[in-house]
Amino acid sequence: MMTTDWIRKHRDDLIDFVMELVATPSPNLPGDERAVAKAITAHLRRLDMDGFEIAAKEPHRPNVIYRLAGRGDGPTLMLCGHSDTKPVGDGEQWRSDPMKPVIRDGKMYGLGTTDMKGAVAAMIYAVAALKQTDAPLHGDVLLVVNADEERTMTCGSEFLATDYGIKADVCLLGEPSGIDGPEFEFLHLLSRGLSCFTVRVLGTQMHSSLSDRMPSVNASIVMGEVLHRLDRELKLTFEPHPLCASPTTNLGVRIEGGVGYGVYPGSAAFQSDIRTLPGMSRDQLERDLRSCLESISRDYPKARIDLTFEEPPLDWFAPSQVEADHPLVGALLDAAQQVLGRRPELSAFPGGTDAKNFQVEAGIPTIPSFGPGWLPLAHGPNECVGVEAIVQAAQMYAIAAMSYLRA
Ligand SMILES: [Zn+2]
Known part of the structure; x- marks a missing residue:
């Protein structure tokens, strides 16, 4: 079966999984990703991805890491999303319970739908599809679901980039890449510091x-x-x-x-x-x-x-970027053409992301954002993500991984 067909066939499971992740609270503050990591690892087992690893600076801040090994003669592509969310804030402004995801008019509403549990699930299904269909990969896909993005990053990307010593040739973050147009409006190559x-x-x-x-x-x-x-x-x-x-x-x-x-x-x-x-x-x-x-x-x-x-890290939160001619950028644009029928515009991500640690500390060129949803909806009431966009994200991640790792 074609890898993208596998994703189509498991579409409902993917969407149910996003709903499960949204219904599993992981607000930061206070910052405790144990429950959401447990939901993720249980799902990885169901998808026959048992060989995951938990890496944690503190026991209640687990990062989940899974490596899909290629033939060993290619680069390593890291697909990464964070499992924490901002706190609900003023729940009165929500039209529905932020912790009970609902789908209305093709959009899923709930805390963390756009930022970024939709993308996390899409990345997991992309890797599952590559595995289940025995996609030919020269290099490895390193799937990372990290904790602690929404606040200090010390137990998430900072820990992974320094103490843990994560290694990859390039990293893609699935932060929402729509601003005020369609989903996947942009492919953001740069994060301002x-x-x-x-x-x-x-x-x-x-x-x-x-x-x-x-x-x-x-x-x-x-x-x-x-x-x-x-x-x-x-x-x-x-x-x-x-x-x-x-x-x-x-x-x-x-x-x-x-x-x-x-x-x-x-x-x-x-x-x-x-x-x-x-x-x-x-x-x-x-x-x-x-x-x-x-x-x-x-x-x-x-x-x-x-x-x-200010005290570090606020004194200097470094900017980061991936060059437009990086092969992963071409692979993502081609994947978008195939799945969406258009190529997103190259752009700069307005906010800060985990790219800071992965790129500057670990030296991994990091694309800060290409994911379903819209950045302006993150951290606000009635956050939502397009249901079809989650499926499209999984397909684009899988296609881009295959073409980048076939090189
Ligand atoms: Zn985010």
Whole structure:
């Protein structure tokens, strides 16, 4: 039987499996993927994929890993999705119970449908199909369902990329790749990075009745000026990327200052984040910020202006990308042509993903997102995924694996 026919034949089992995964809570916070990992491993057994491994930094944060061995003379393709979800948040805004998946008008609604239990199930069925149909593969498929993507990543991709030492030649993440068009609207090759920092201004804290008689610096006022001038004067060093023209500079994502009535403000600060492009470095970013702040501070000689980066990993969450001419990119575009009848546009994923750890820490080129569903629906009420898109995802993953691993 053809591999894609096997997936068609097991379509209902695949959809039931997604419903089971959605009905198995794995919110992060608090972060406990034991139940969902148990549902996955039970299903792997049913699909005759017994040789899986559980790798865990902490017992309640299991990562499930399964290797489908090829002939041993080709590259290793890693297919990866995360098993955790964001917490429900305000359940009142849902039209149906977020933990009880329902299908309406061809879409499955529930927490984690689009981000990303639909893609996880599709990847598992793609590998099952390759196995059951004895697809000819030179290299291995490494299926990874990791924990802890939605928060710190320490027990998920960070652990796998460092302590565990995961190895592959290329990785595909099944994060939702629709934005405001059809599912599989884009094939995202790039993930912008993130750098978070605080600028603090220190002035003179004292009795506010004395500000006309004593030399003093109002930290809140100077902070306002610094914020405004940094916005106009900061020049970041970067090369525009063909898929993403520039970083985003988001100054004052939070501001604080002063003590209250009666106290002249001695300290005020604003937090900022910069979403970086491939090619940018933390050192250069810090040099750009410091040189701009130094030039501003010359106009405020009595104030002290400090720059502090957040603790890792938020100080520098590295950007990542896969080159457009990577053979897996061609294999996915061809698979999309075959299954969807069109080739998705190459693009940049707006948010952060596990690509950061797999690419930057483990050195595995990682495509951050090609999966069913829509990114804007993730982390919000009435999250849903197209039912047919889950089946299409499984078919595209299997076709792309066969063509990439046949090379
Ligand atoms: Zn996700």
